[in-house]
Amino acid sequence: MIGLAGSIERRNGVSLWRQIADRILQAIASGDFLENAALPPEVVLAERYGVNRHTVRSAIAALVQEGVLKAEQGRGTFVLSRKRLSYPIGARTRFSTGLQGQTTERHIALLSSSTEPAIRRVAEALAIAKGAAVIRLETRGEADGHPVSRATTWFDARRFAGIEDAMAETGSITASLERFGINDYLRQSTVLSARHADADDLAALDLQPGAIVLVTVAVNVTLDGQPIQFAEARFPAERVELRLSANE
Amino acid sequence: MIGLAGSIERRNGVSLWRQIADRILQAIASGDFLENAALPPEVVLAERYGVNRHTVRSAIAALVQEGVLKAEQGRGTFVLSRKRLSYPIGARTRFSTGLQGQTTERHIALLSSSTEPAIRRVAEALAIAKGAAVIRLETRGEADGHPVSRATTWFDARRFAGIEDAMAETGSITASLERFGINDYLRQSTVLSARHADADDLAALDLQPGAIVLVTVAVNVTLDGQPIQFAEARFPAERVELRLSANE
């Protein structure tokens, strides 16, 4: 459904207020409301969704808490935050350059790093032996101070020893790979899915529980096709959309 | 998070049993369980997620209802359904050819059609005047008898008058466009997001309420760049993943 409409389901394990909050977020993110625009009054929303006014209030309260809406007694409820960020995905997907023009500042924060044996899917993606040592980086992408992605990245530990230090210093995957003599790389494959955010995502992305994350699982390769990086990234669906560009 | 793990959130508007059902679905879809494999016993799952056994039972009951699991008293609970379908997206995205090899039969069912004035976003996408007549098709993609997508598609009514009949006959967008002299077309842009399924999606895709859908908004163009089709498609996240291929 496009727009604010679409009906609401009961007894599904998702509370009515959460469903309504989702709808409102969706409408705002799709640009159905201008910034600072007033939402329809609570009574109208309640009637539109066929629920009690208090239920609508719960949804609004959650979004106010989240910083998306601002309620003013006597006046109305107003939209604070803007459209979703549009994150481009293609052969030359790069975090920083992808958000140019939409944000003034962006970087990748290294949350933690570790060395571990590769589980099957990591080993297959990187074309190394199962159980071989890999470096795992836990990172968060930030734009203008807001978290926009949460990623887990694996590198072959033999080839990229110390890449965690490079990441911590530079805040950029591209810059870190340059230190290992890789000046260009391509995205070989991306697989896309979606799910509810787990506790880790919620904390790192500053989400309200119940939020949805888009999940990309990707392999980056050198120009001659050698896999160098395997990553699972989570994007908050209410703040980010993914744009697949035909060119590149 | 990769796997069955990842913790559970309380007081978020999404019930615990729904969150656990999501996790189990995710794990099955990612291939963590073979077909006919036994799930860990309820007591184990309850401990793993830190909830009461009855809560796990609610999650399992929902999945049994949905046809994903089968519970047998005294024996265990078993996985019925298979891995997710992997739907490729690229410059030459086609419904039928994309699922070749994964399914034996697929077609697009026309649910309804209508002619209406173009709203702003449709007009912009098709590069026609706002309010100009467009044909809207409501369709469902089916593979081996199971619904895998639900789409709303718009065409310029002047250029594609009667395309709804072609769709009803052929069950294919590609075949229908051929009747209008279009033998090849490219996907110009795809924008990807995710949200909870609304009532319409739930019914058309045979989903349990609370399910998540992946949403693609795409424009198809002729080889010389003329927009011919604008579409919003919804895919059940628990049954379909989107694969972005580097080539094409």
Add this chain to the structure above:
DNA sequence: TATAGTTGTCTATATCAATAGACAAATTCC
């Protein structure tokens, strides 16, 4: 200054969600 329109707060009630414990029923395996 009234009045209409809006958000905020309160009380009450019913249903759903989650926990807790106990035991029955079916299966598997010794």
Add this chain to the structure above:
DNA sequence: GGAATTTGTCTATTGATATAGACAACTATA
């Protein structure tokens, strides 16, 4: 046959979710 394991059913209790109605507090404007 008997023990261990597993799912199925039942009762009871607590807190979250949703409905209902009434009224207060604040804003804008006629």
